Amino acid sequence: MAVKEDRLKNLLKVKDAALSCVHCGQCRVANWPEKNFYYVCPVYKTNLTPNFEPFFARGKNIILKGLIWGDLELSQELSEIFFQCSVCGACDDFCHNSHNKYIDFANAKWMAQVEVFEALRADLVEAGYALEPHEAMNKALVELLNPYERNNKDKNDWIKKLDFKIKDLDKEKADILYYVGCTTALTPKIQRIAIATAKIFNILDVDFGILGENEICCGSVALRTGDKKAFEKVANLNAKLFKDKGIKKIVTSCAGCYRTLKKDYGNLLEGIQVQHTVEFLEELLANNDIKLEKLEKTTTYHDPCHLGRHMGIYDIPRKILRKISVFSEMKTNREAAMCCGAGGGLRKGFPELSLEMAKNRVKEAEDLNVQFLVSTCPFCFRNLSDAIDELGSDMVMIDLIELFLNALKK
Ligand code: SF4
Ligand code: SF4
Structure with a gap:
């Protein structure tokens, strides 16, 4: 017991949440148009993983139970699975959104995939199962104070x-x-x-x-x-x-x-x-007399996971964009927005998968025929603009701040 507690010390801190999943499987591809969910897991959607259970949240949650109950051990294979996830939190949001009225969770505690997956990652790394590209990045972080x-x-x-x-x-x-x-x-x-x-x-x-x-x-x-x-x-x-x-x-x-x-x-x-x-x-x-011009530019907005789902900021960028451009929403947006694939160490660990996710997001934006794909995060900017180049798209990647500057100048 002591050995398990030592090796799973991060996961056991969020044990109740980790054990809460009832394995309904909806966080893989559920279609729920009222909430803009047309599938859930962006990794699953790429078809670049084997696409069986461990490559979306339900399977990962079964593995967590196996670890906590002592049926499984930490291993490099588990790292390969758990790091093929951008920790975007779409499964987390979907689970909370869809089940709150219908399911009495076993521990009366919501699933919390982002927190729980990150806890397991910490245990995997402490047990010596970090991925090599991540090790190099984090070594640079400590020695040079930047990960690049x-x-x-x-x-x-x-x-x-x-x-x-x-x-x-x-x-x-x-x-x-x-x-x-x-x-x-x-x-x-x-x-x-x-x-x-x-x-x-x-x-x-x-x-x-x-x-x-x-x-x-x-x-x-x-x-x-x-x-x-x-x-x-x-x-x-x-x-x-x-x-x-x-x-x-x-x-x-x-x-x-x-x-x-x-x-x-x-x-x-x-x-x-x-x-x-x-x-x-x-x-x-709100507090100053700042004049903004409405630009004759068509835009759509990509919610960065770390600003949207993780921090709840959805309205402010949309309010500004409506003021300075002709704005329209992508099919998946806000809580249900498809991740660009850059975060959670995915781009560093699995660049091909990460780029495929970005390409899926760009294709979604292309359906709107807008000129600009706007975001508020440099990570999203980089991955989505790489995908735009890869696809030969005419759409232009831009940060909201750049459009704001254009609207302010004129
Ligand atoms: S995490 Fe939630 S949505 Fe996904 S399988 Fe478990 S209970 Fe279902
Ligand atoms: S956090 Fe995102 S990428 Fe990871 S399993 Fe959940 S929906 Fe899929």
């Missing part, structure tokens, strides 16, 4: 493309820390998100600054891929840095950083307000 195996000084690169100065919060004070995030700062084709954000803040006279080369990764990738030690290392460094610099408010344009700083850091950031850029912009619009 880059010199952190490169985080200053995008600033050189601006024609105004930004405060360096390592040396100066400002009301707001714009937390850029590693993906935006270090990926040339995504740096435009940071550039547009900085331009908007500059135009609107927001007193903000950045940490540049001193910005430390939030640790989201480590947490999603089960490396709690790497996560705790950077989380503690960040908490100390923010405290030392007297930061009181953080705004980020990355959905992954947002969820991690706001939810996963827990009490570590007590006294510091964390907002996604869309929340901050909504606040600015």
Whole structure:
């Protein structure tokens, strides 16, 4: 017993939720148009996995029971299965949405797939069954303070493309820390998100600054891929840095950083307000006389899992998009939105599967014949724009912040 408790110490903390599944199987492909669910698991939809039980939530939940009851052991094979999932939470949302009136869950506790799958990933990694690409990524995270195996000084690169100065919060004070995030700062084709954000803040006279080369990764990738030690290392460094610099408010344009700083850091950031850029912009619009032009551009919106299902932000981006463009919804949206396949370490661990998921999402957007596929996360941006290129689509990937800047300028 002691051995099992030691090896499953993370999973056993969420044991009641892990044991709650009644194995109805609906979280695989259920069709529920009233709630915009036309299937559920985006991994299952790709047909790139063997597509038997362990490759969607019901099978994973049966494995969890086998582990907890002592019939199964942790293994590399289990890692291969549990990491072929973007931890998007669609199964979690569907389960809660569909069964609340009908099923008396065994433990009177809802299934919580995101929490439970991440707990098992942590146990798998602690038992030595991490995937190799994730190990390399998390090693870089701890040693270089970014997961891209880059010199952190490169985080200053995008600033050189601006024609105004930004405060360096390592040396100066400002009301707001714009937390850029590693993906935006270090990926040339995504740096435009940071550039547009900085331009908007500059135009609107927001007193903000950045940490540049001193910005430390939030640790989201480590947490999603089960490396709690790497996560705790950077989380503690960040908490100390923010405290030392007297930061009181953080705004980020990355959905992954947002969820991690706001939810996963827990009490570590007590006294510091964390907002996604869309929340901050909504606040600015409500309290200031900001004129936005309605652009003659057709758009649709991809909900990043970390902003939508994980944090409940669905309305704000849609409200802004309706104001500045001709907006229409994809078939799956909000709680039921199809994941782009980038998150949960999937792109790093299983790039082919991850890209196939992004292609499915792009095809869904193409059905609307819109000019722009809009999102609010650099991870989604990168995967969806790769899928657009791969498919030879005419649609243009854009971040909401870039459209906002266009609407503000004119
Ligand atoms: S997680 Fe929920 S929807 Fe999926 S099989 Fe279990 S009870 Fe059914
Ligand atoms: S979290 Fe998403 S990808 Fe993973 S099993 Fe559930 S629906 Fe499928």
